[in-house]
Amino acid sequence: xxxxxxxxxxxxxxxxxxxxxxxxxxxVTVRETTTYHDNWFDKLAIGYLSRNLQEASGLKNGKDGxxxxxxxxxxxxxxxxxxxxxxxxxxALERAFPSYILTxxxxxxxxxxxxxxYFAAFTSIFFPWLVGPCxxxxxxxxxRKEKNVVYVPKCRFLESTNCVGMCTNLCKIxxxxxxxxxxxxxxxxxxxxxxxxxxxxxxxxxxxxxPALKQPCFRTKCIAKENRQVNCSS
Numbered sequence: 001x002x003x004x005x006x007x008x009x010x011x012x013x014x015x016x017x018x019x020x021x022x023x024x025x026x027x028v029t030v031r032e033t034t035t036y037h038d039n040w041f042d043k044l045a046i047g048y049l050s051r052n053l054q055e056a057s058g059l060k061n062g063k064d065g066x067x068x069x070x071x072x073x074x075x076x077x078x079x080x081x082x083x084x085x086x087x088x089x090x091x092a093l094e095r096a097f098p099s100y101i102l103t104x105x106x107x108x109x110x111x112x113x114x115x116x117x118y119f120a121a122f123t124s125i126f127f128p129w130l131v132g133p134c135x136x137x138x139x140x141x142x143x144r145k146e147k148n149v150v151y152v153p154k155c156r157f158l159e160s161t162n163c164v165g166m167c168t169n170l171c172k173i174x175x176x177x178x179x180x181x182x183x184x185x186x187x188x189x190x191x192x193x194x195x196x197x198x199x200x201x202x203x204x205x206x207x208x209x210x211p212a213l214k215q216p217c218f219r220t221k222c223i224a225k226e227n228r229q230v231n232c233s234s
Contacts, residue, residue, distance in 0.1 A: 034132065034154060038065065042129035049096060049130070056092040070160050073170050082169050089174035097182070106184040113141070115185060116148040116202040123150045123200060131198070132156035141203055150200040158196045164217040167191055176206055193218075 038046065043065060050069040054060050059075040061068060076088055109115040117136075124134045137149040158167045172189045179187045188204040191197075193215055 034156070034159060036066070036132075036156065038129060045129045049092070052092040052095045053089070056095065057088045066156070066160065070157075073157075073161065073166060077163070077166050077170060085169045086174045086177070089170055090178055093174070093178045094182075102182040106182065109183075109185075111185055111203065113144075113146055113148075116141070117146060119179075119183070119185060119187075119202045120148050120150050120200070130157065132159075137199075139201060139204075146203070148202045150202075152198040152200075154196050155191065155198045158191065158193075158198070161222070162218050163222045164193060164212075164215050167193075168212055168215075172212060 036042075046066050046069050047064070050072050053069070053072040053076065057072070057076050057080070059072065059079065061071040061075065063071045076085055080088060109118065120136050124136050128134055131152045132154055134150050134152040136147050137151045138145045138147050139149045140146075141148060155167075157171055161167065168191075172191065176187055176189055179185055185202055186205045188199075188201045188206045190199045190201065191212055192199075193212075
């Protein structure tokens with residue numbers, strides 16, 4: 001006996017397997033390296049500070065120009081403790097500026113609007129060789145506008161080292177202390193590690209809970225990590 005033919009519905013095809021797509025890598029910020037053309041005054045000042053750093057630390061190097069200055073700072077960062085780094089830079093600055101001149105400035109220019117604006121203008125004119133081009137900006141002090149801020153769009157020292165630890169321990173902290181102790185004027189140096197800019201605010205005390213001191217170092221291209229294996233992120 002022949003069974004009647006039955007139409008069997010075709011089984012639906014299996015669902016397509018979803019293919020996992022890897023997330024695109026985060027964008028890499030490529031910073032354009034600044035090229036500097038130092039004039040005779042720049043070269044003289046750079047060499048003078050570099051020699052004072054090397055003499056204060058006892059760590060010599062045979063390099064010239066800004067490269068020699070960075071090499072001197074790198075040696076200090078790699079071989080000395082944080083406290084010793086501060087003291088070494090302070091010693092170098094004391095050697096660079098005669099004490100009688102600093103004492104005279106401190107006595108003749110006590111904290112005032114004039115002294116704050118004077119120090120800001122002086123820094124913007126005579127220190128671009130160290131930090132790069134800068135300009136004077138205003139801020140409010142006791143309800144009044146003053147031109148007491150030096151704004152550095154891109155710090156030469158930070159760009160050259162790419163190291164948060166070298167910025168804070170060899171520039172920010174010792175310079176704040178030196179200016180306060182030697183010139184009698186408070187100054188707060190506020191680096192921006194996102195764009196490598198910095199503000200020097202004369203007349204403002206650094207905060208006790210300074211965010212710059214909690215900043216981890218850059219993950220790549222930090223010369224202290226690459227050249228000296230310094231753990232500057234802690």
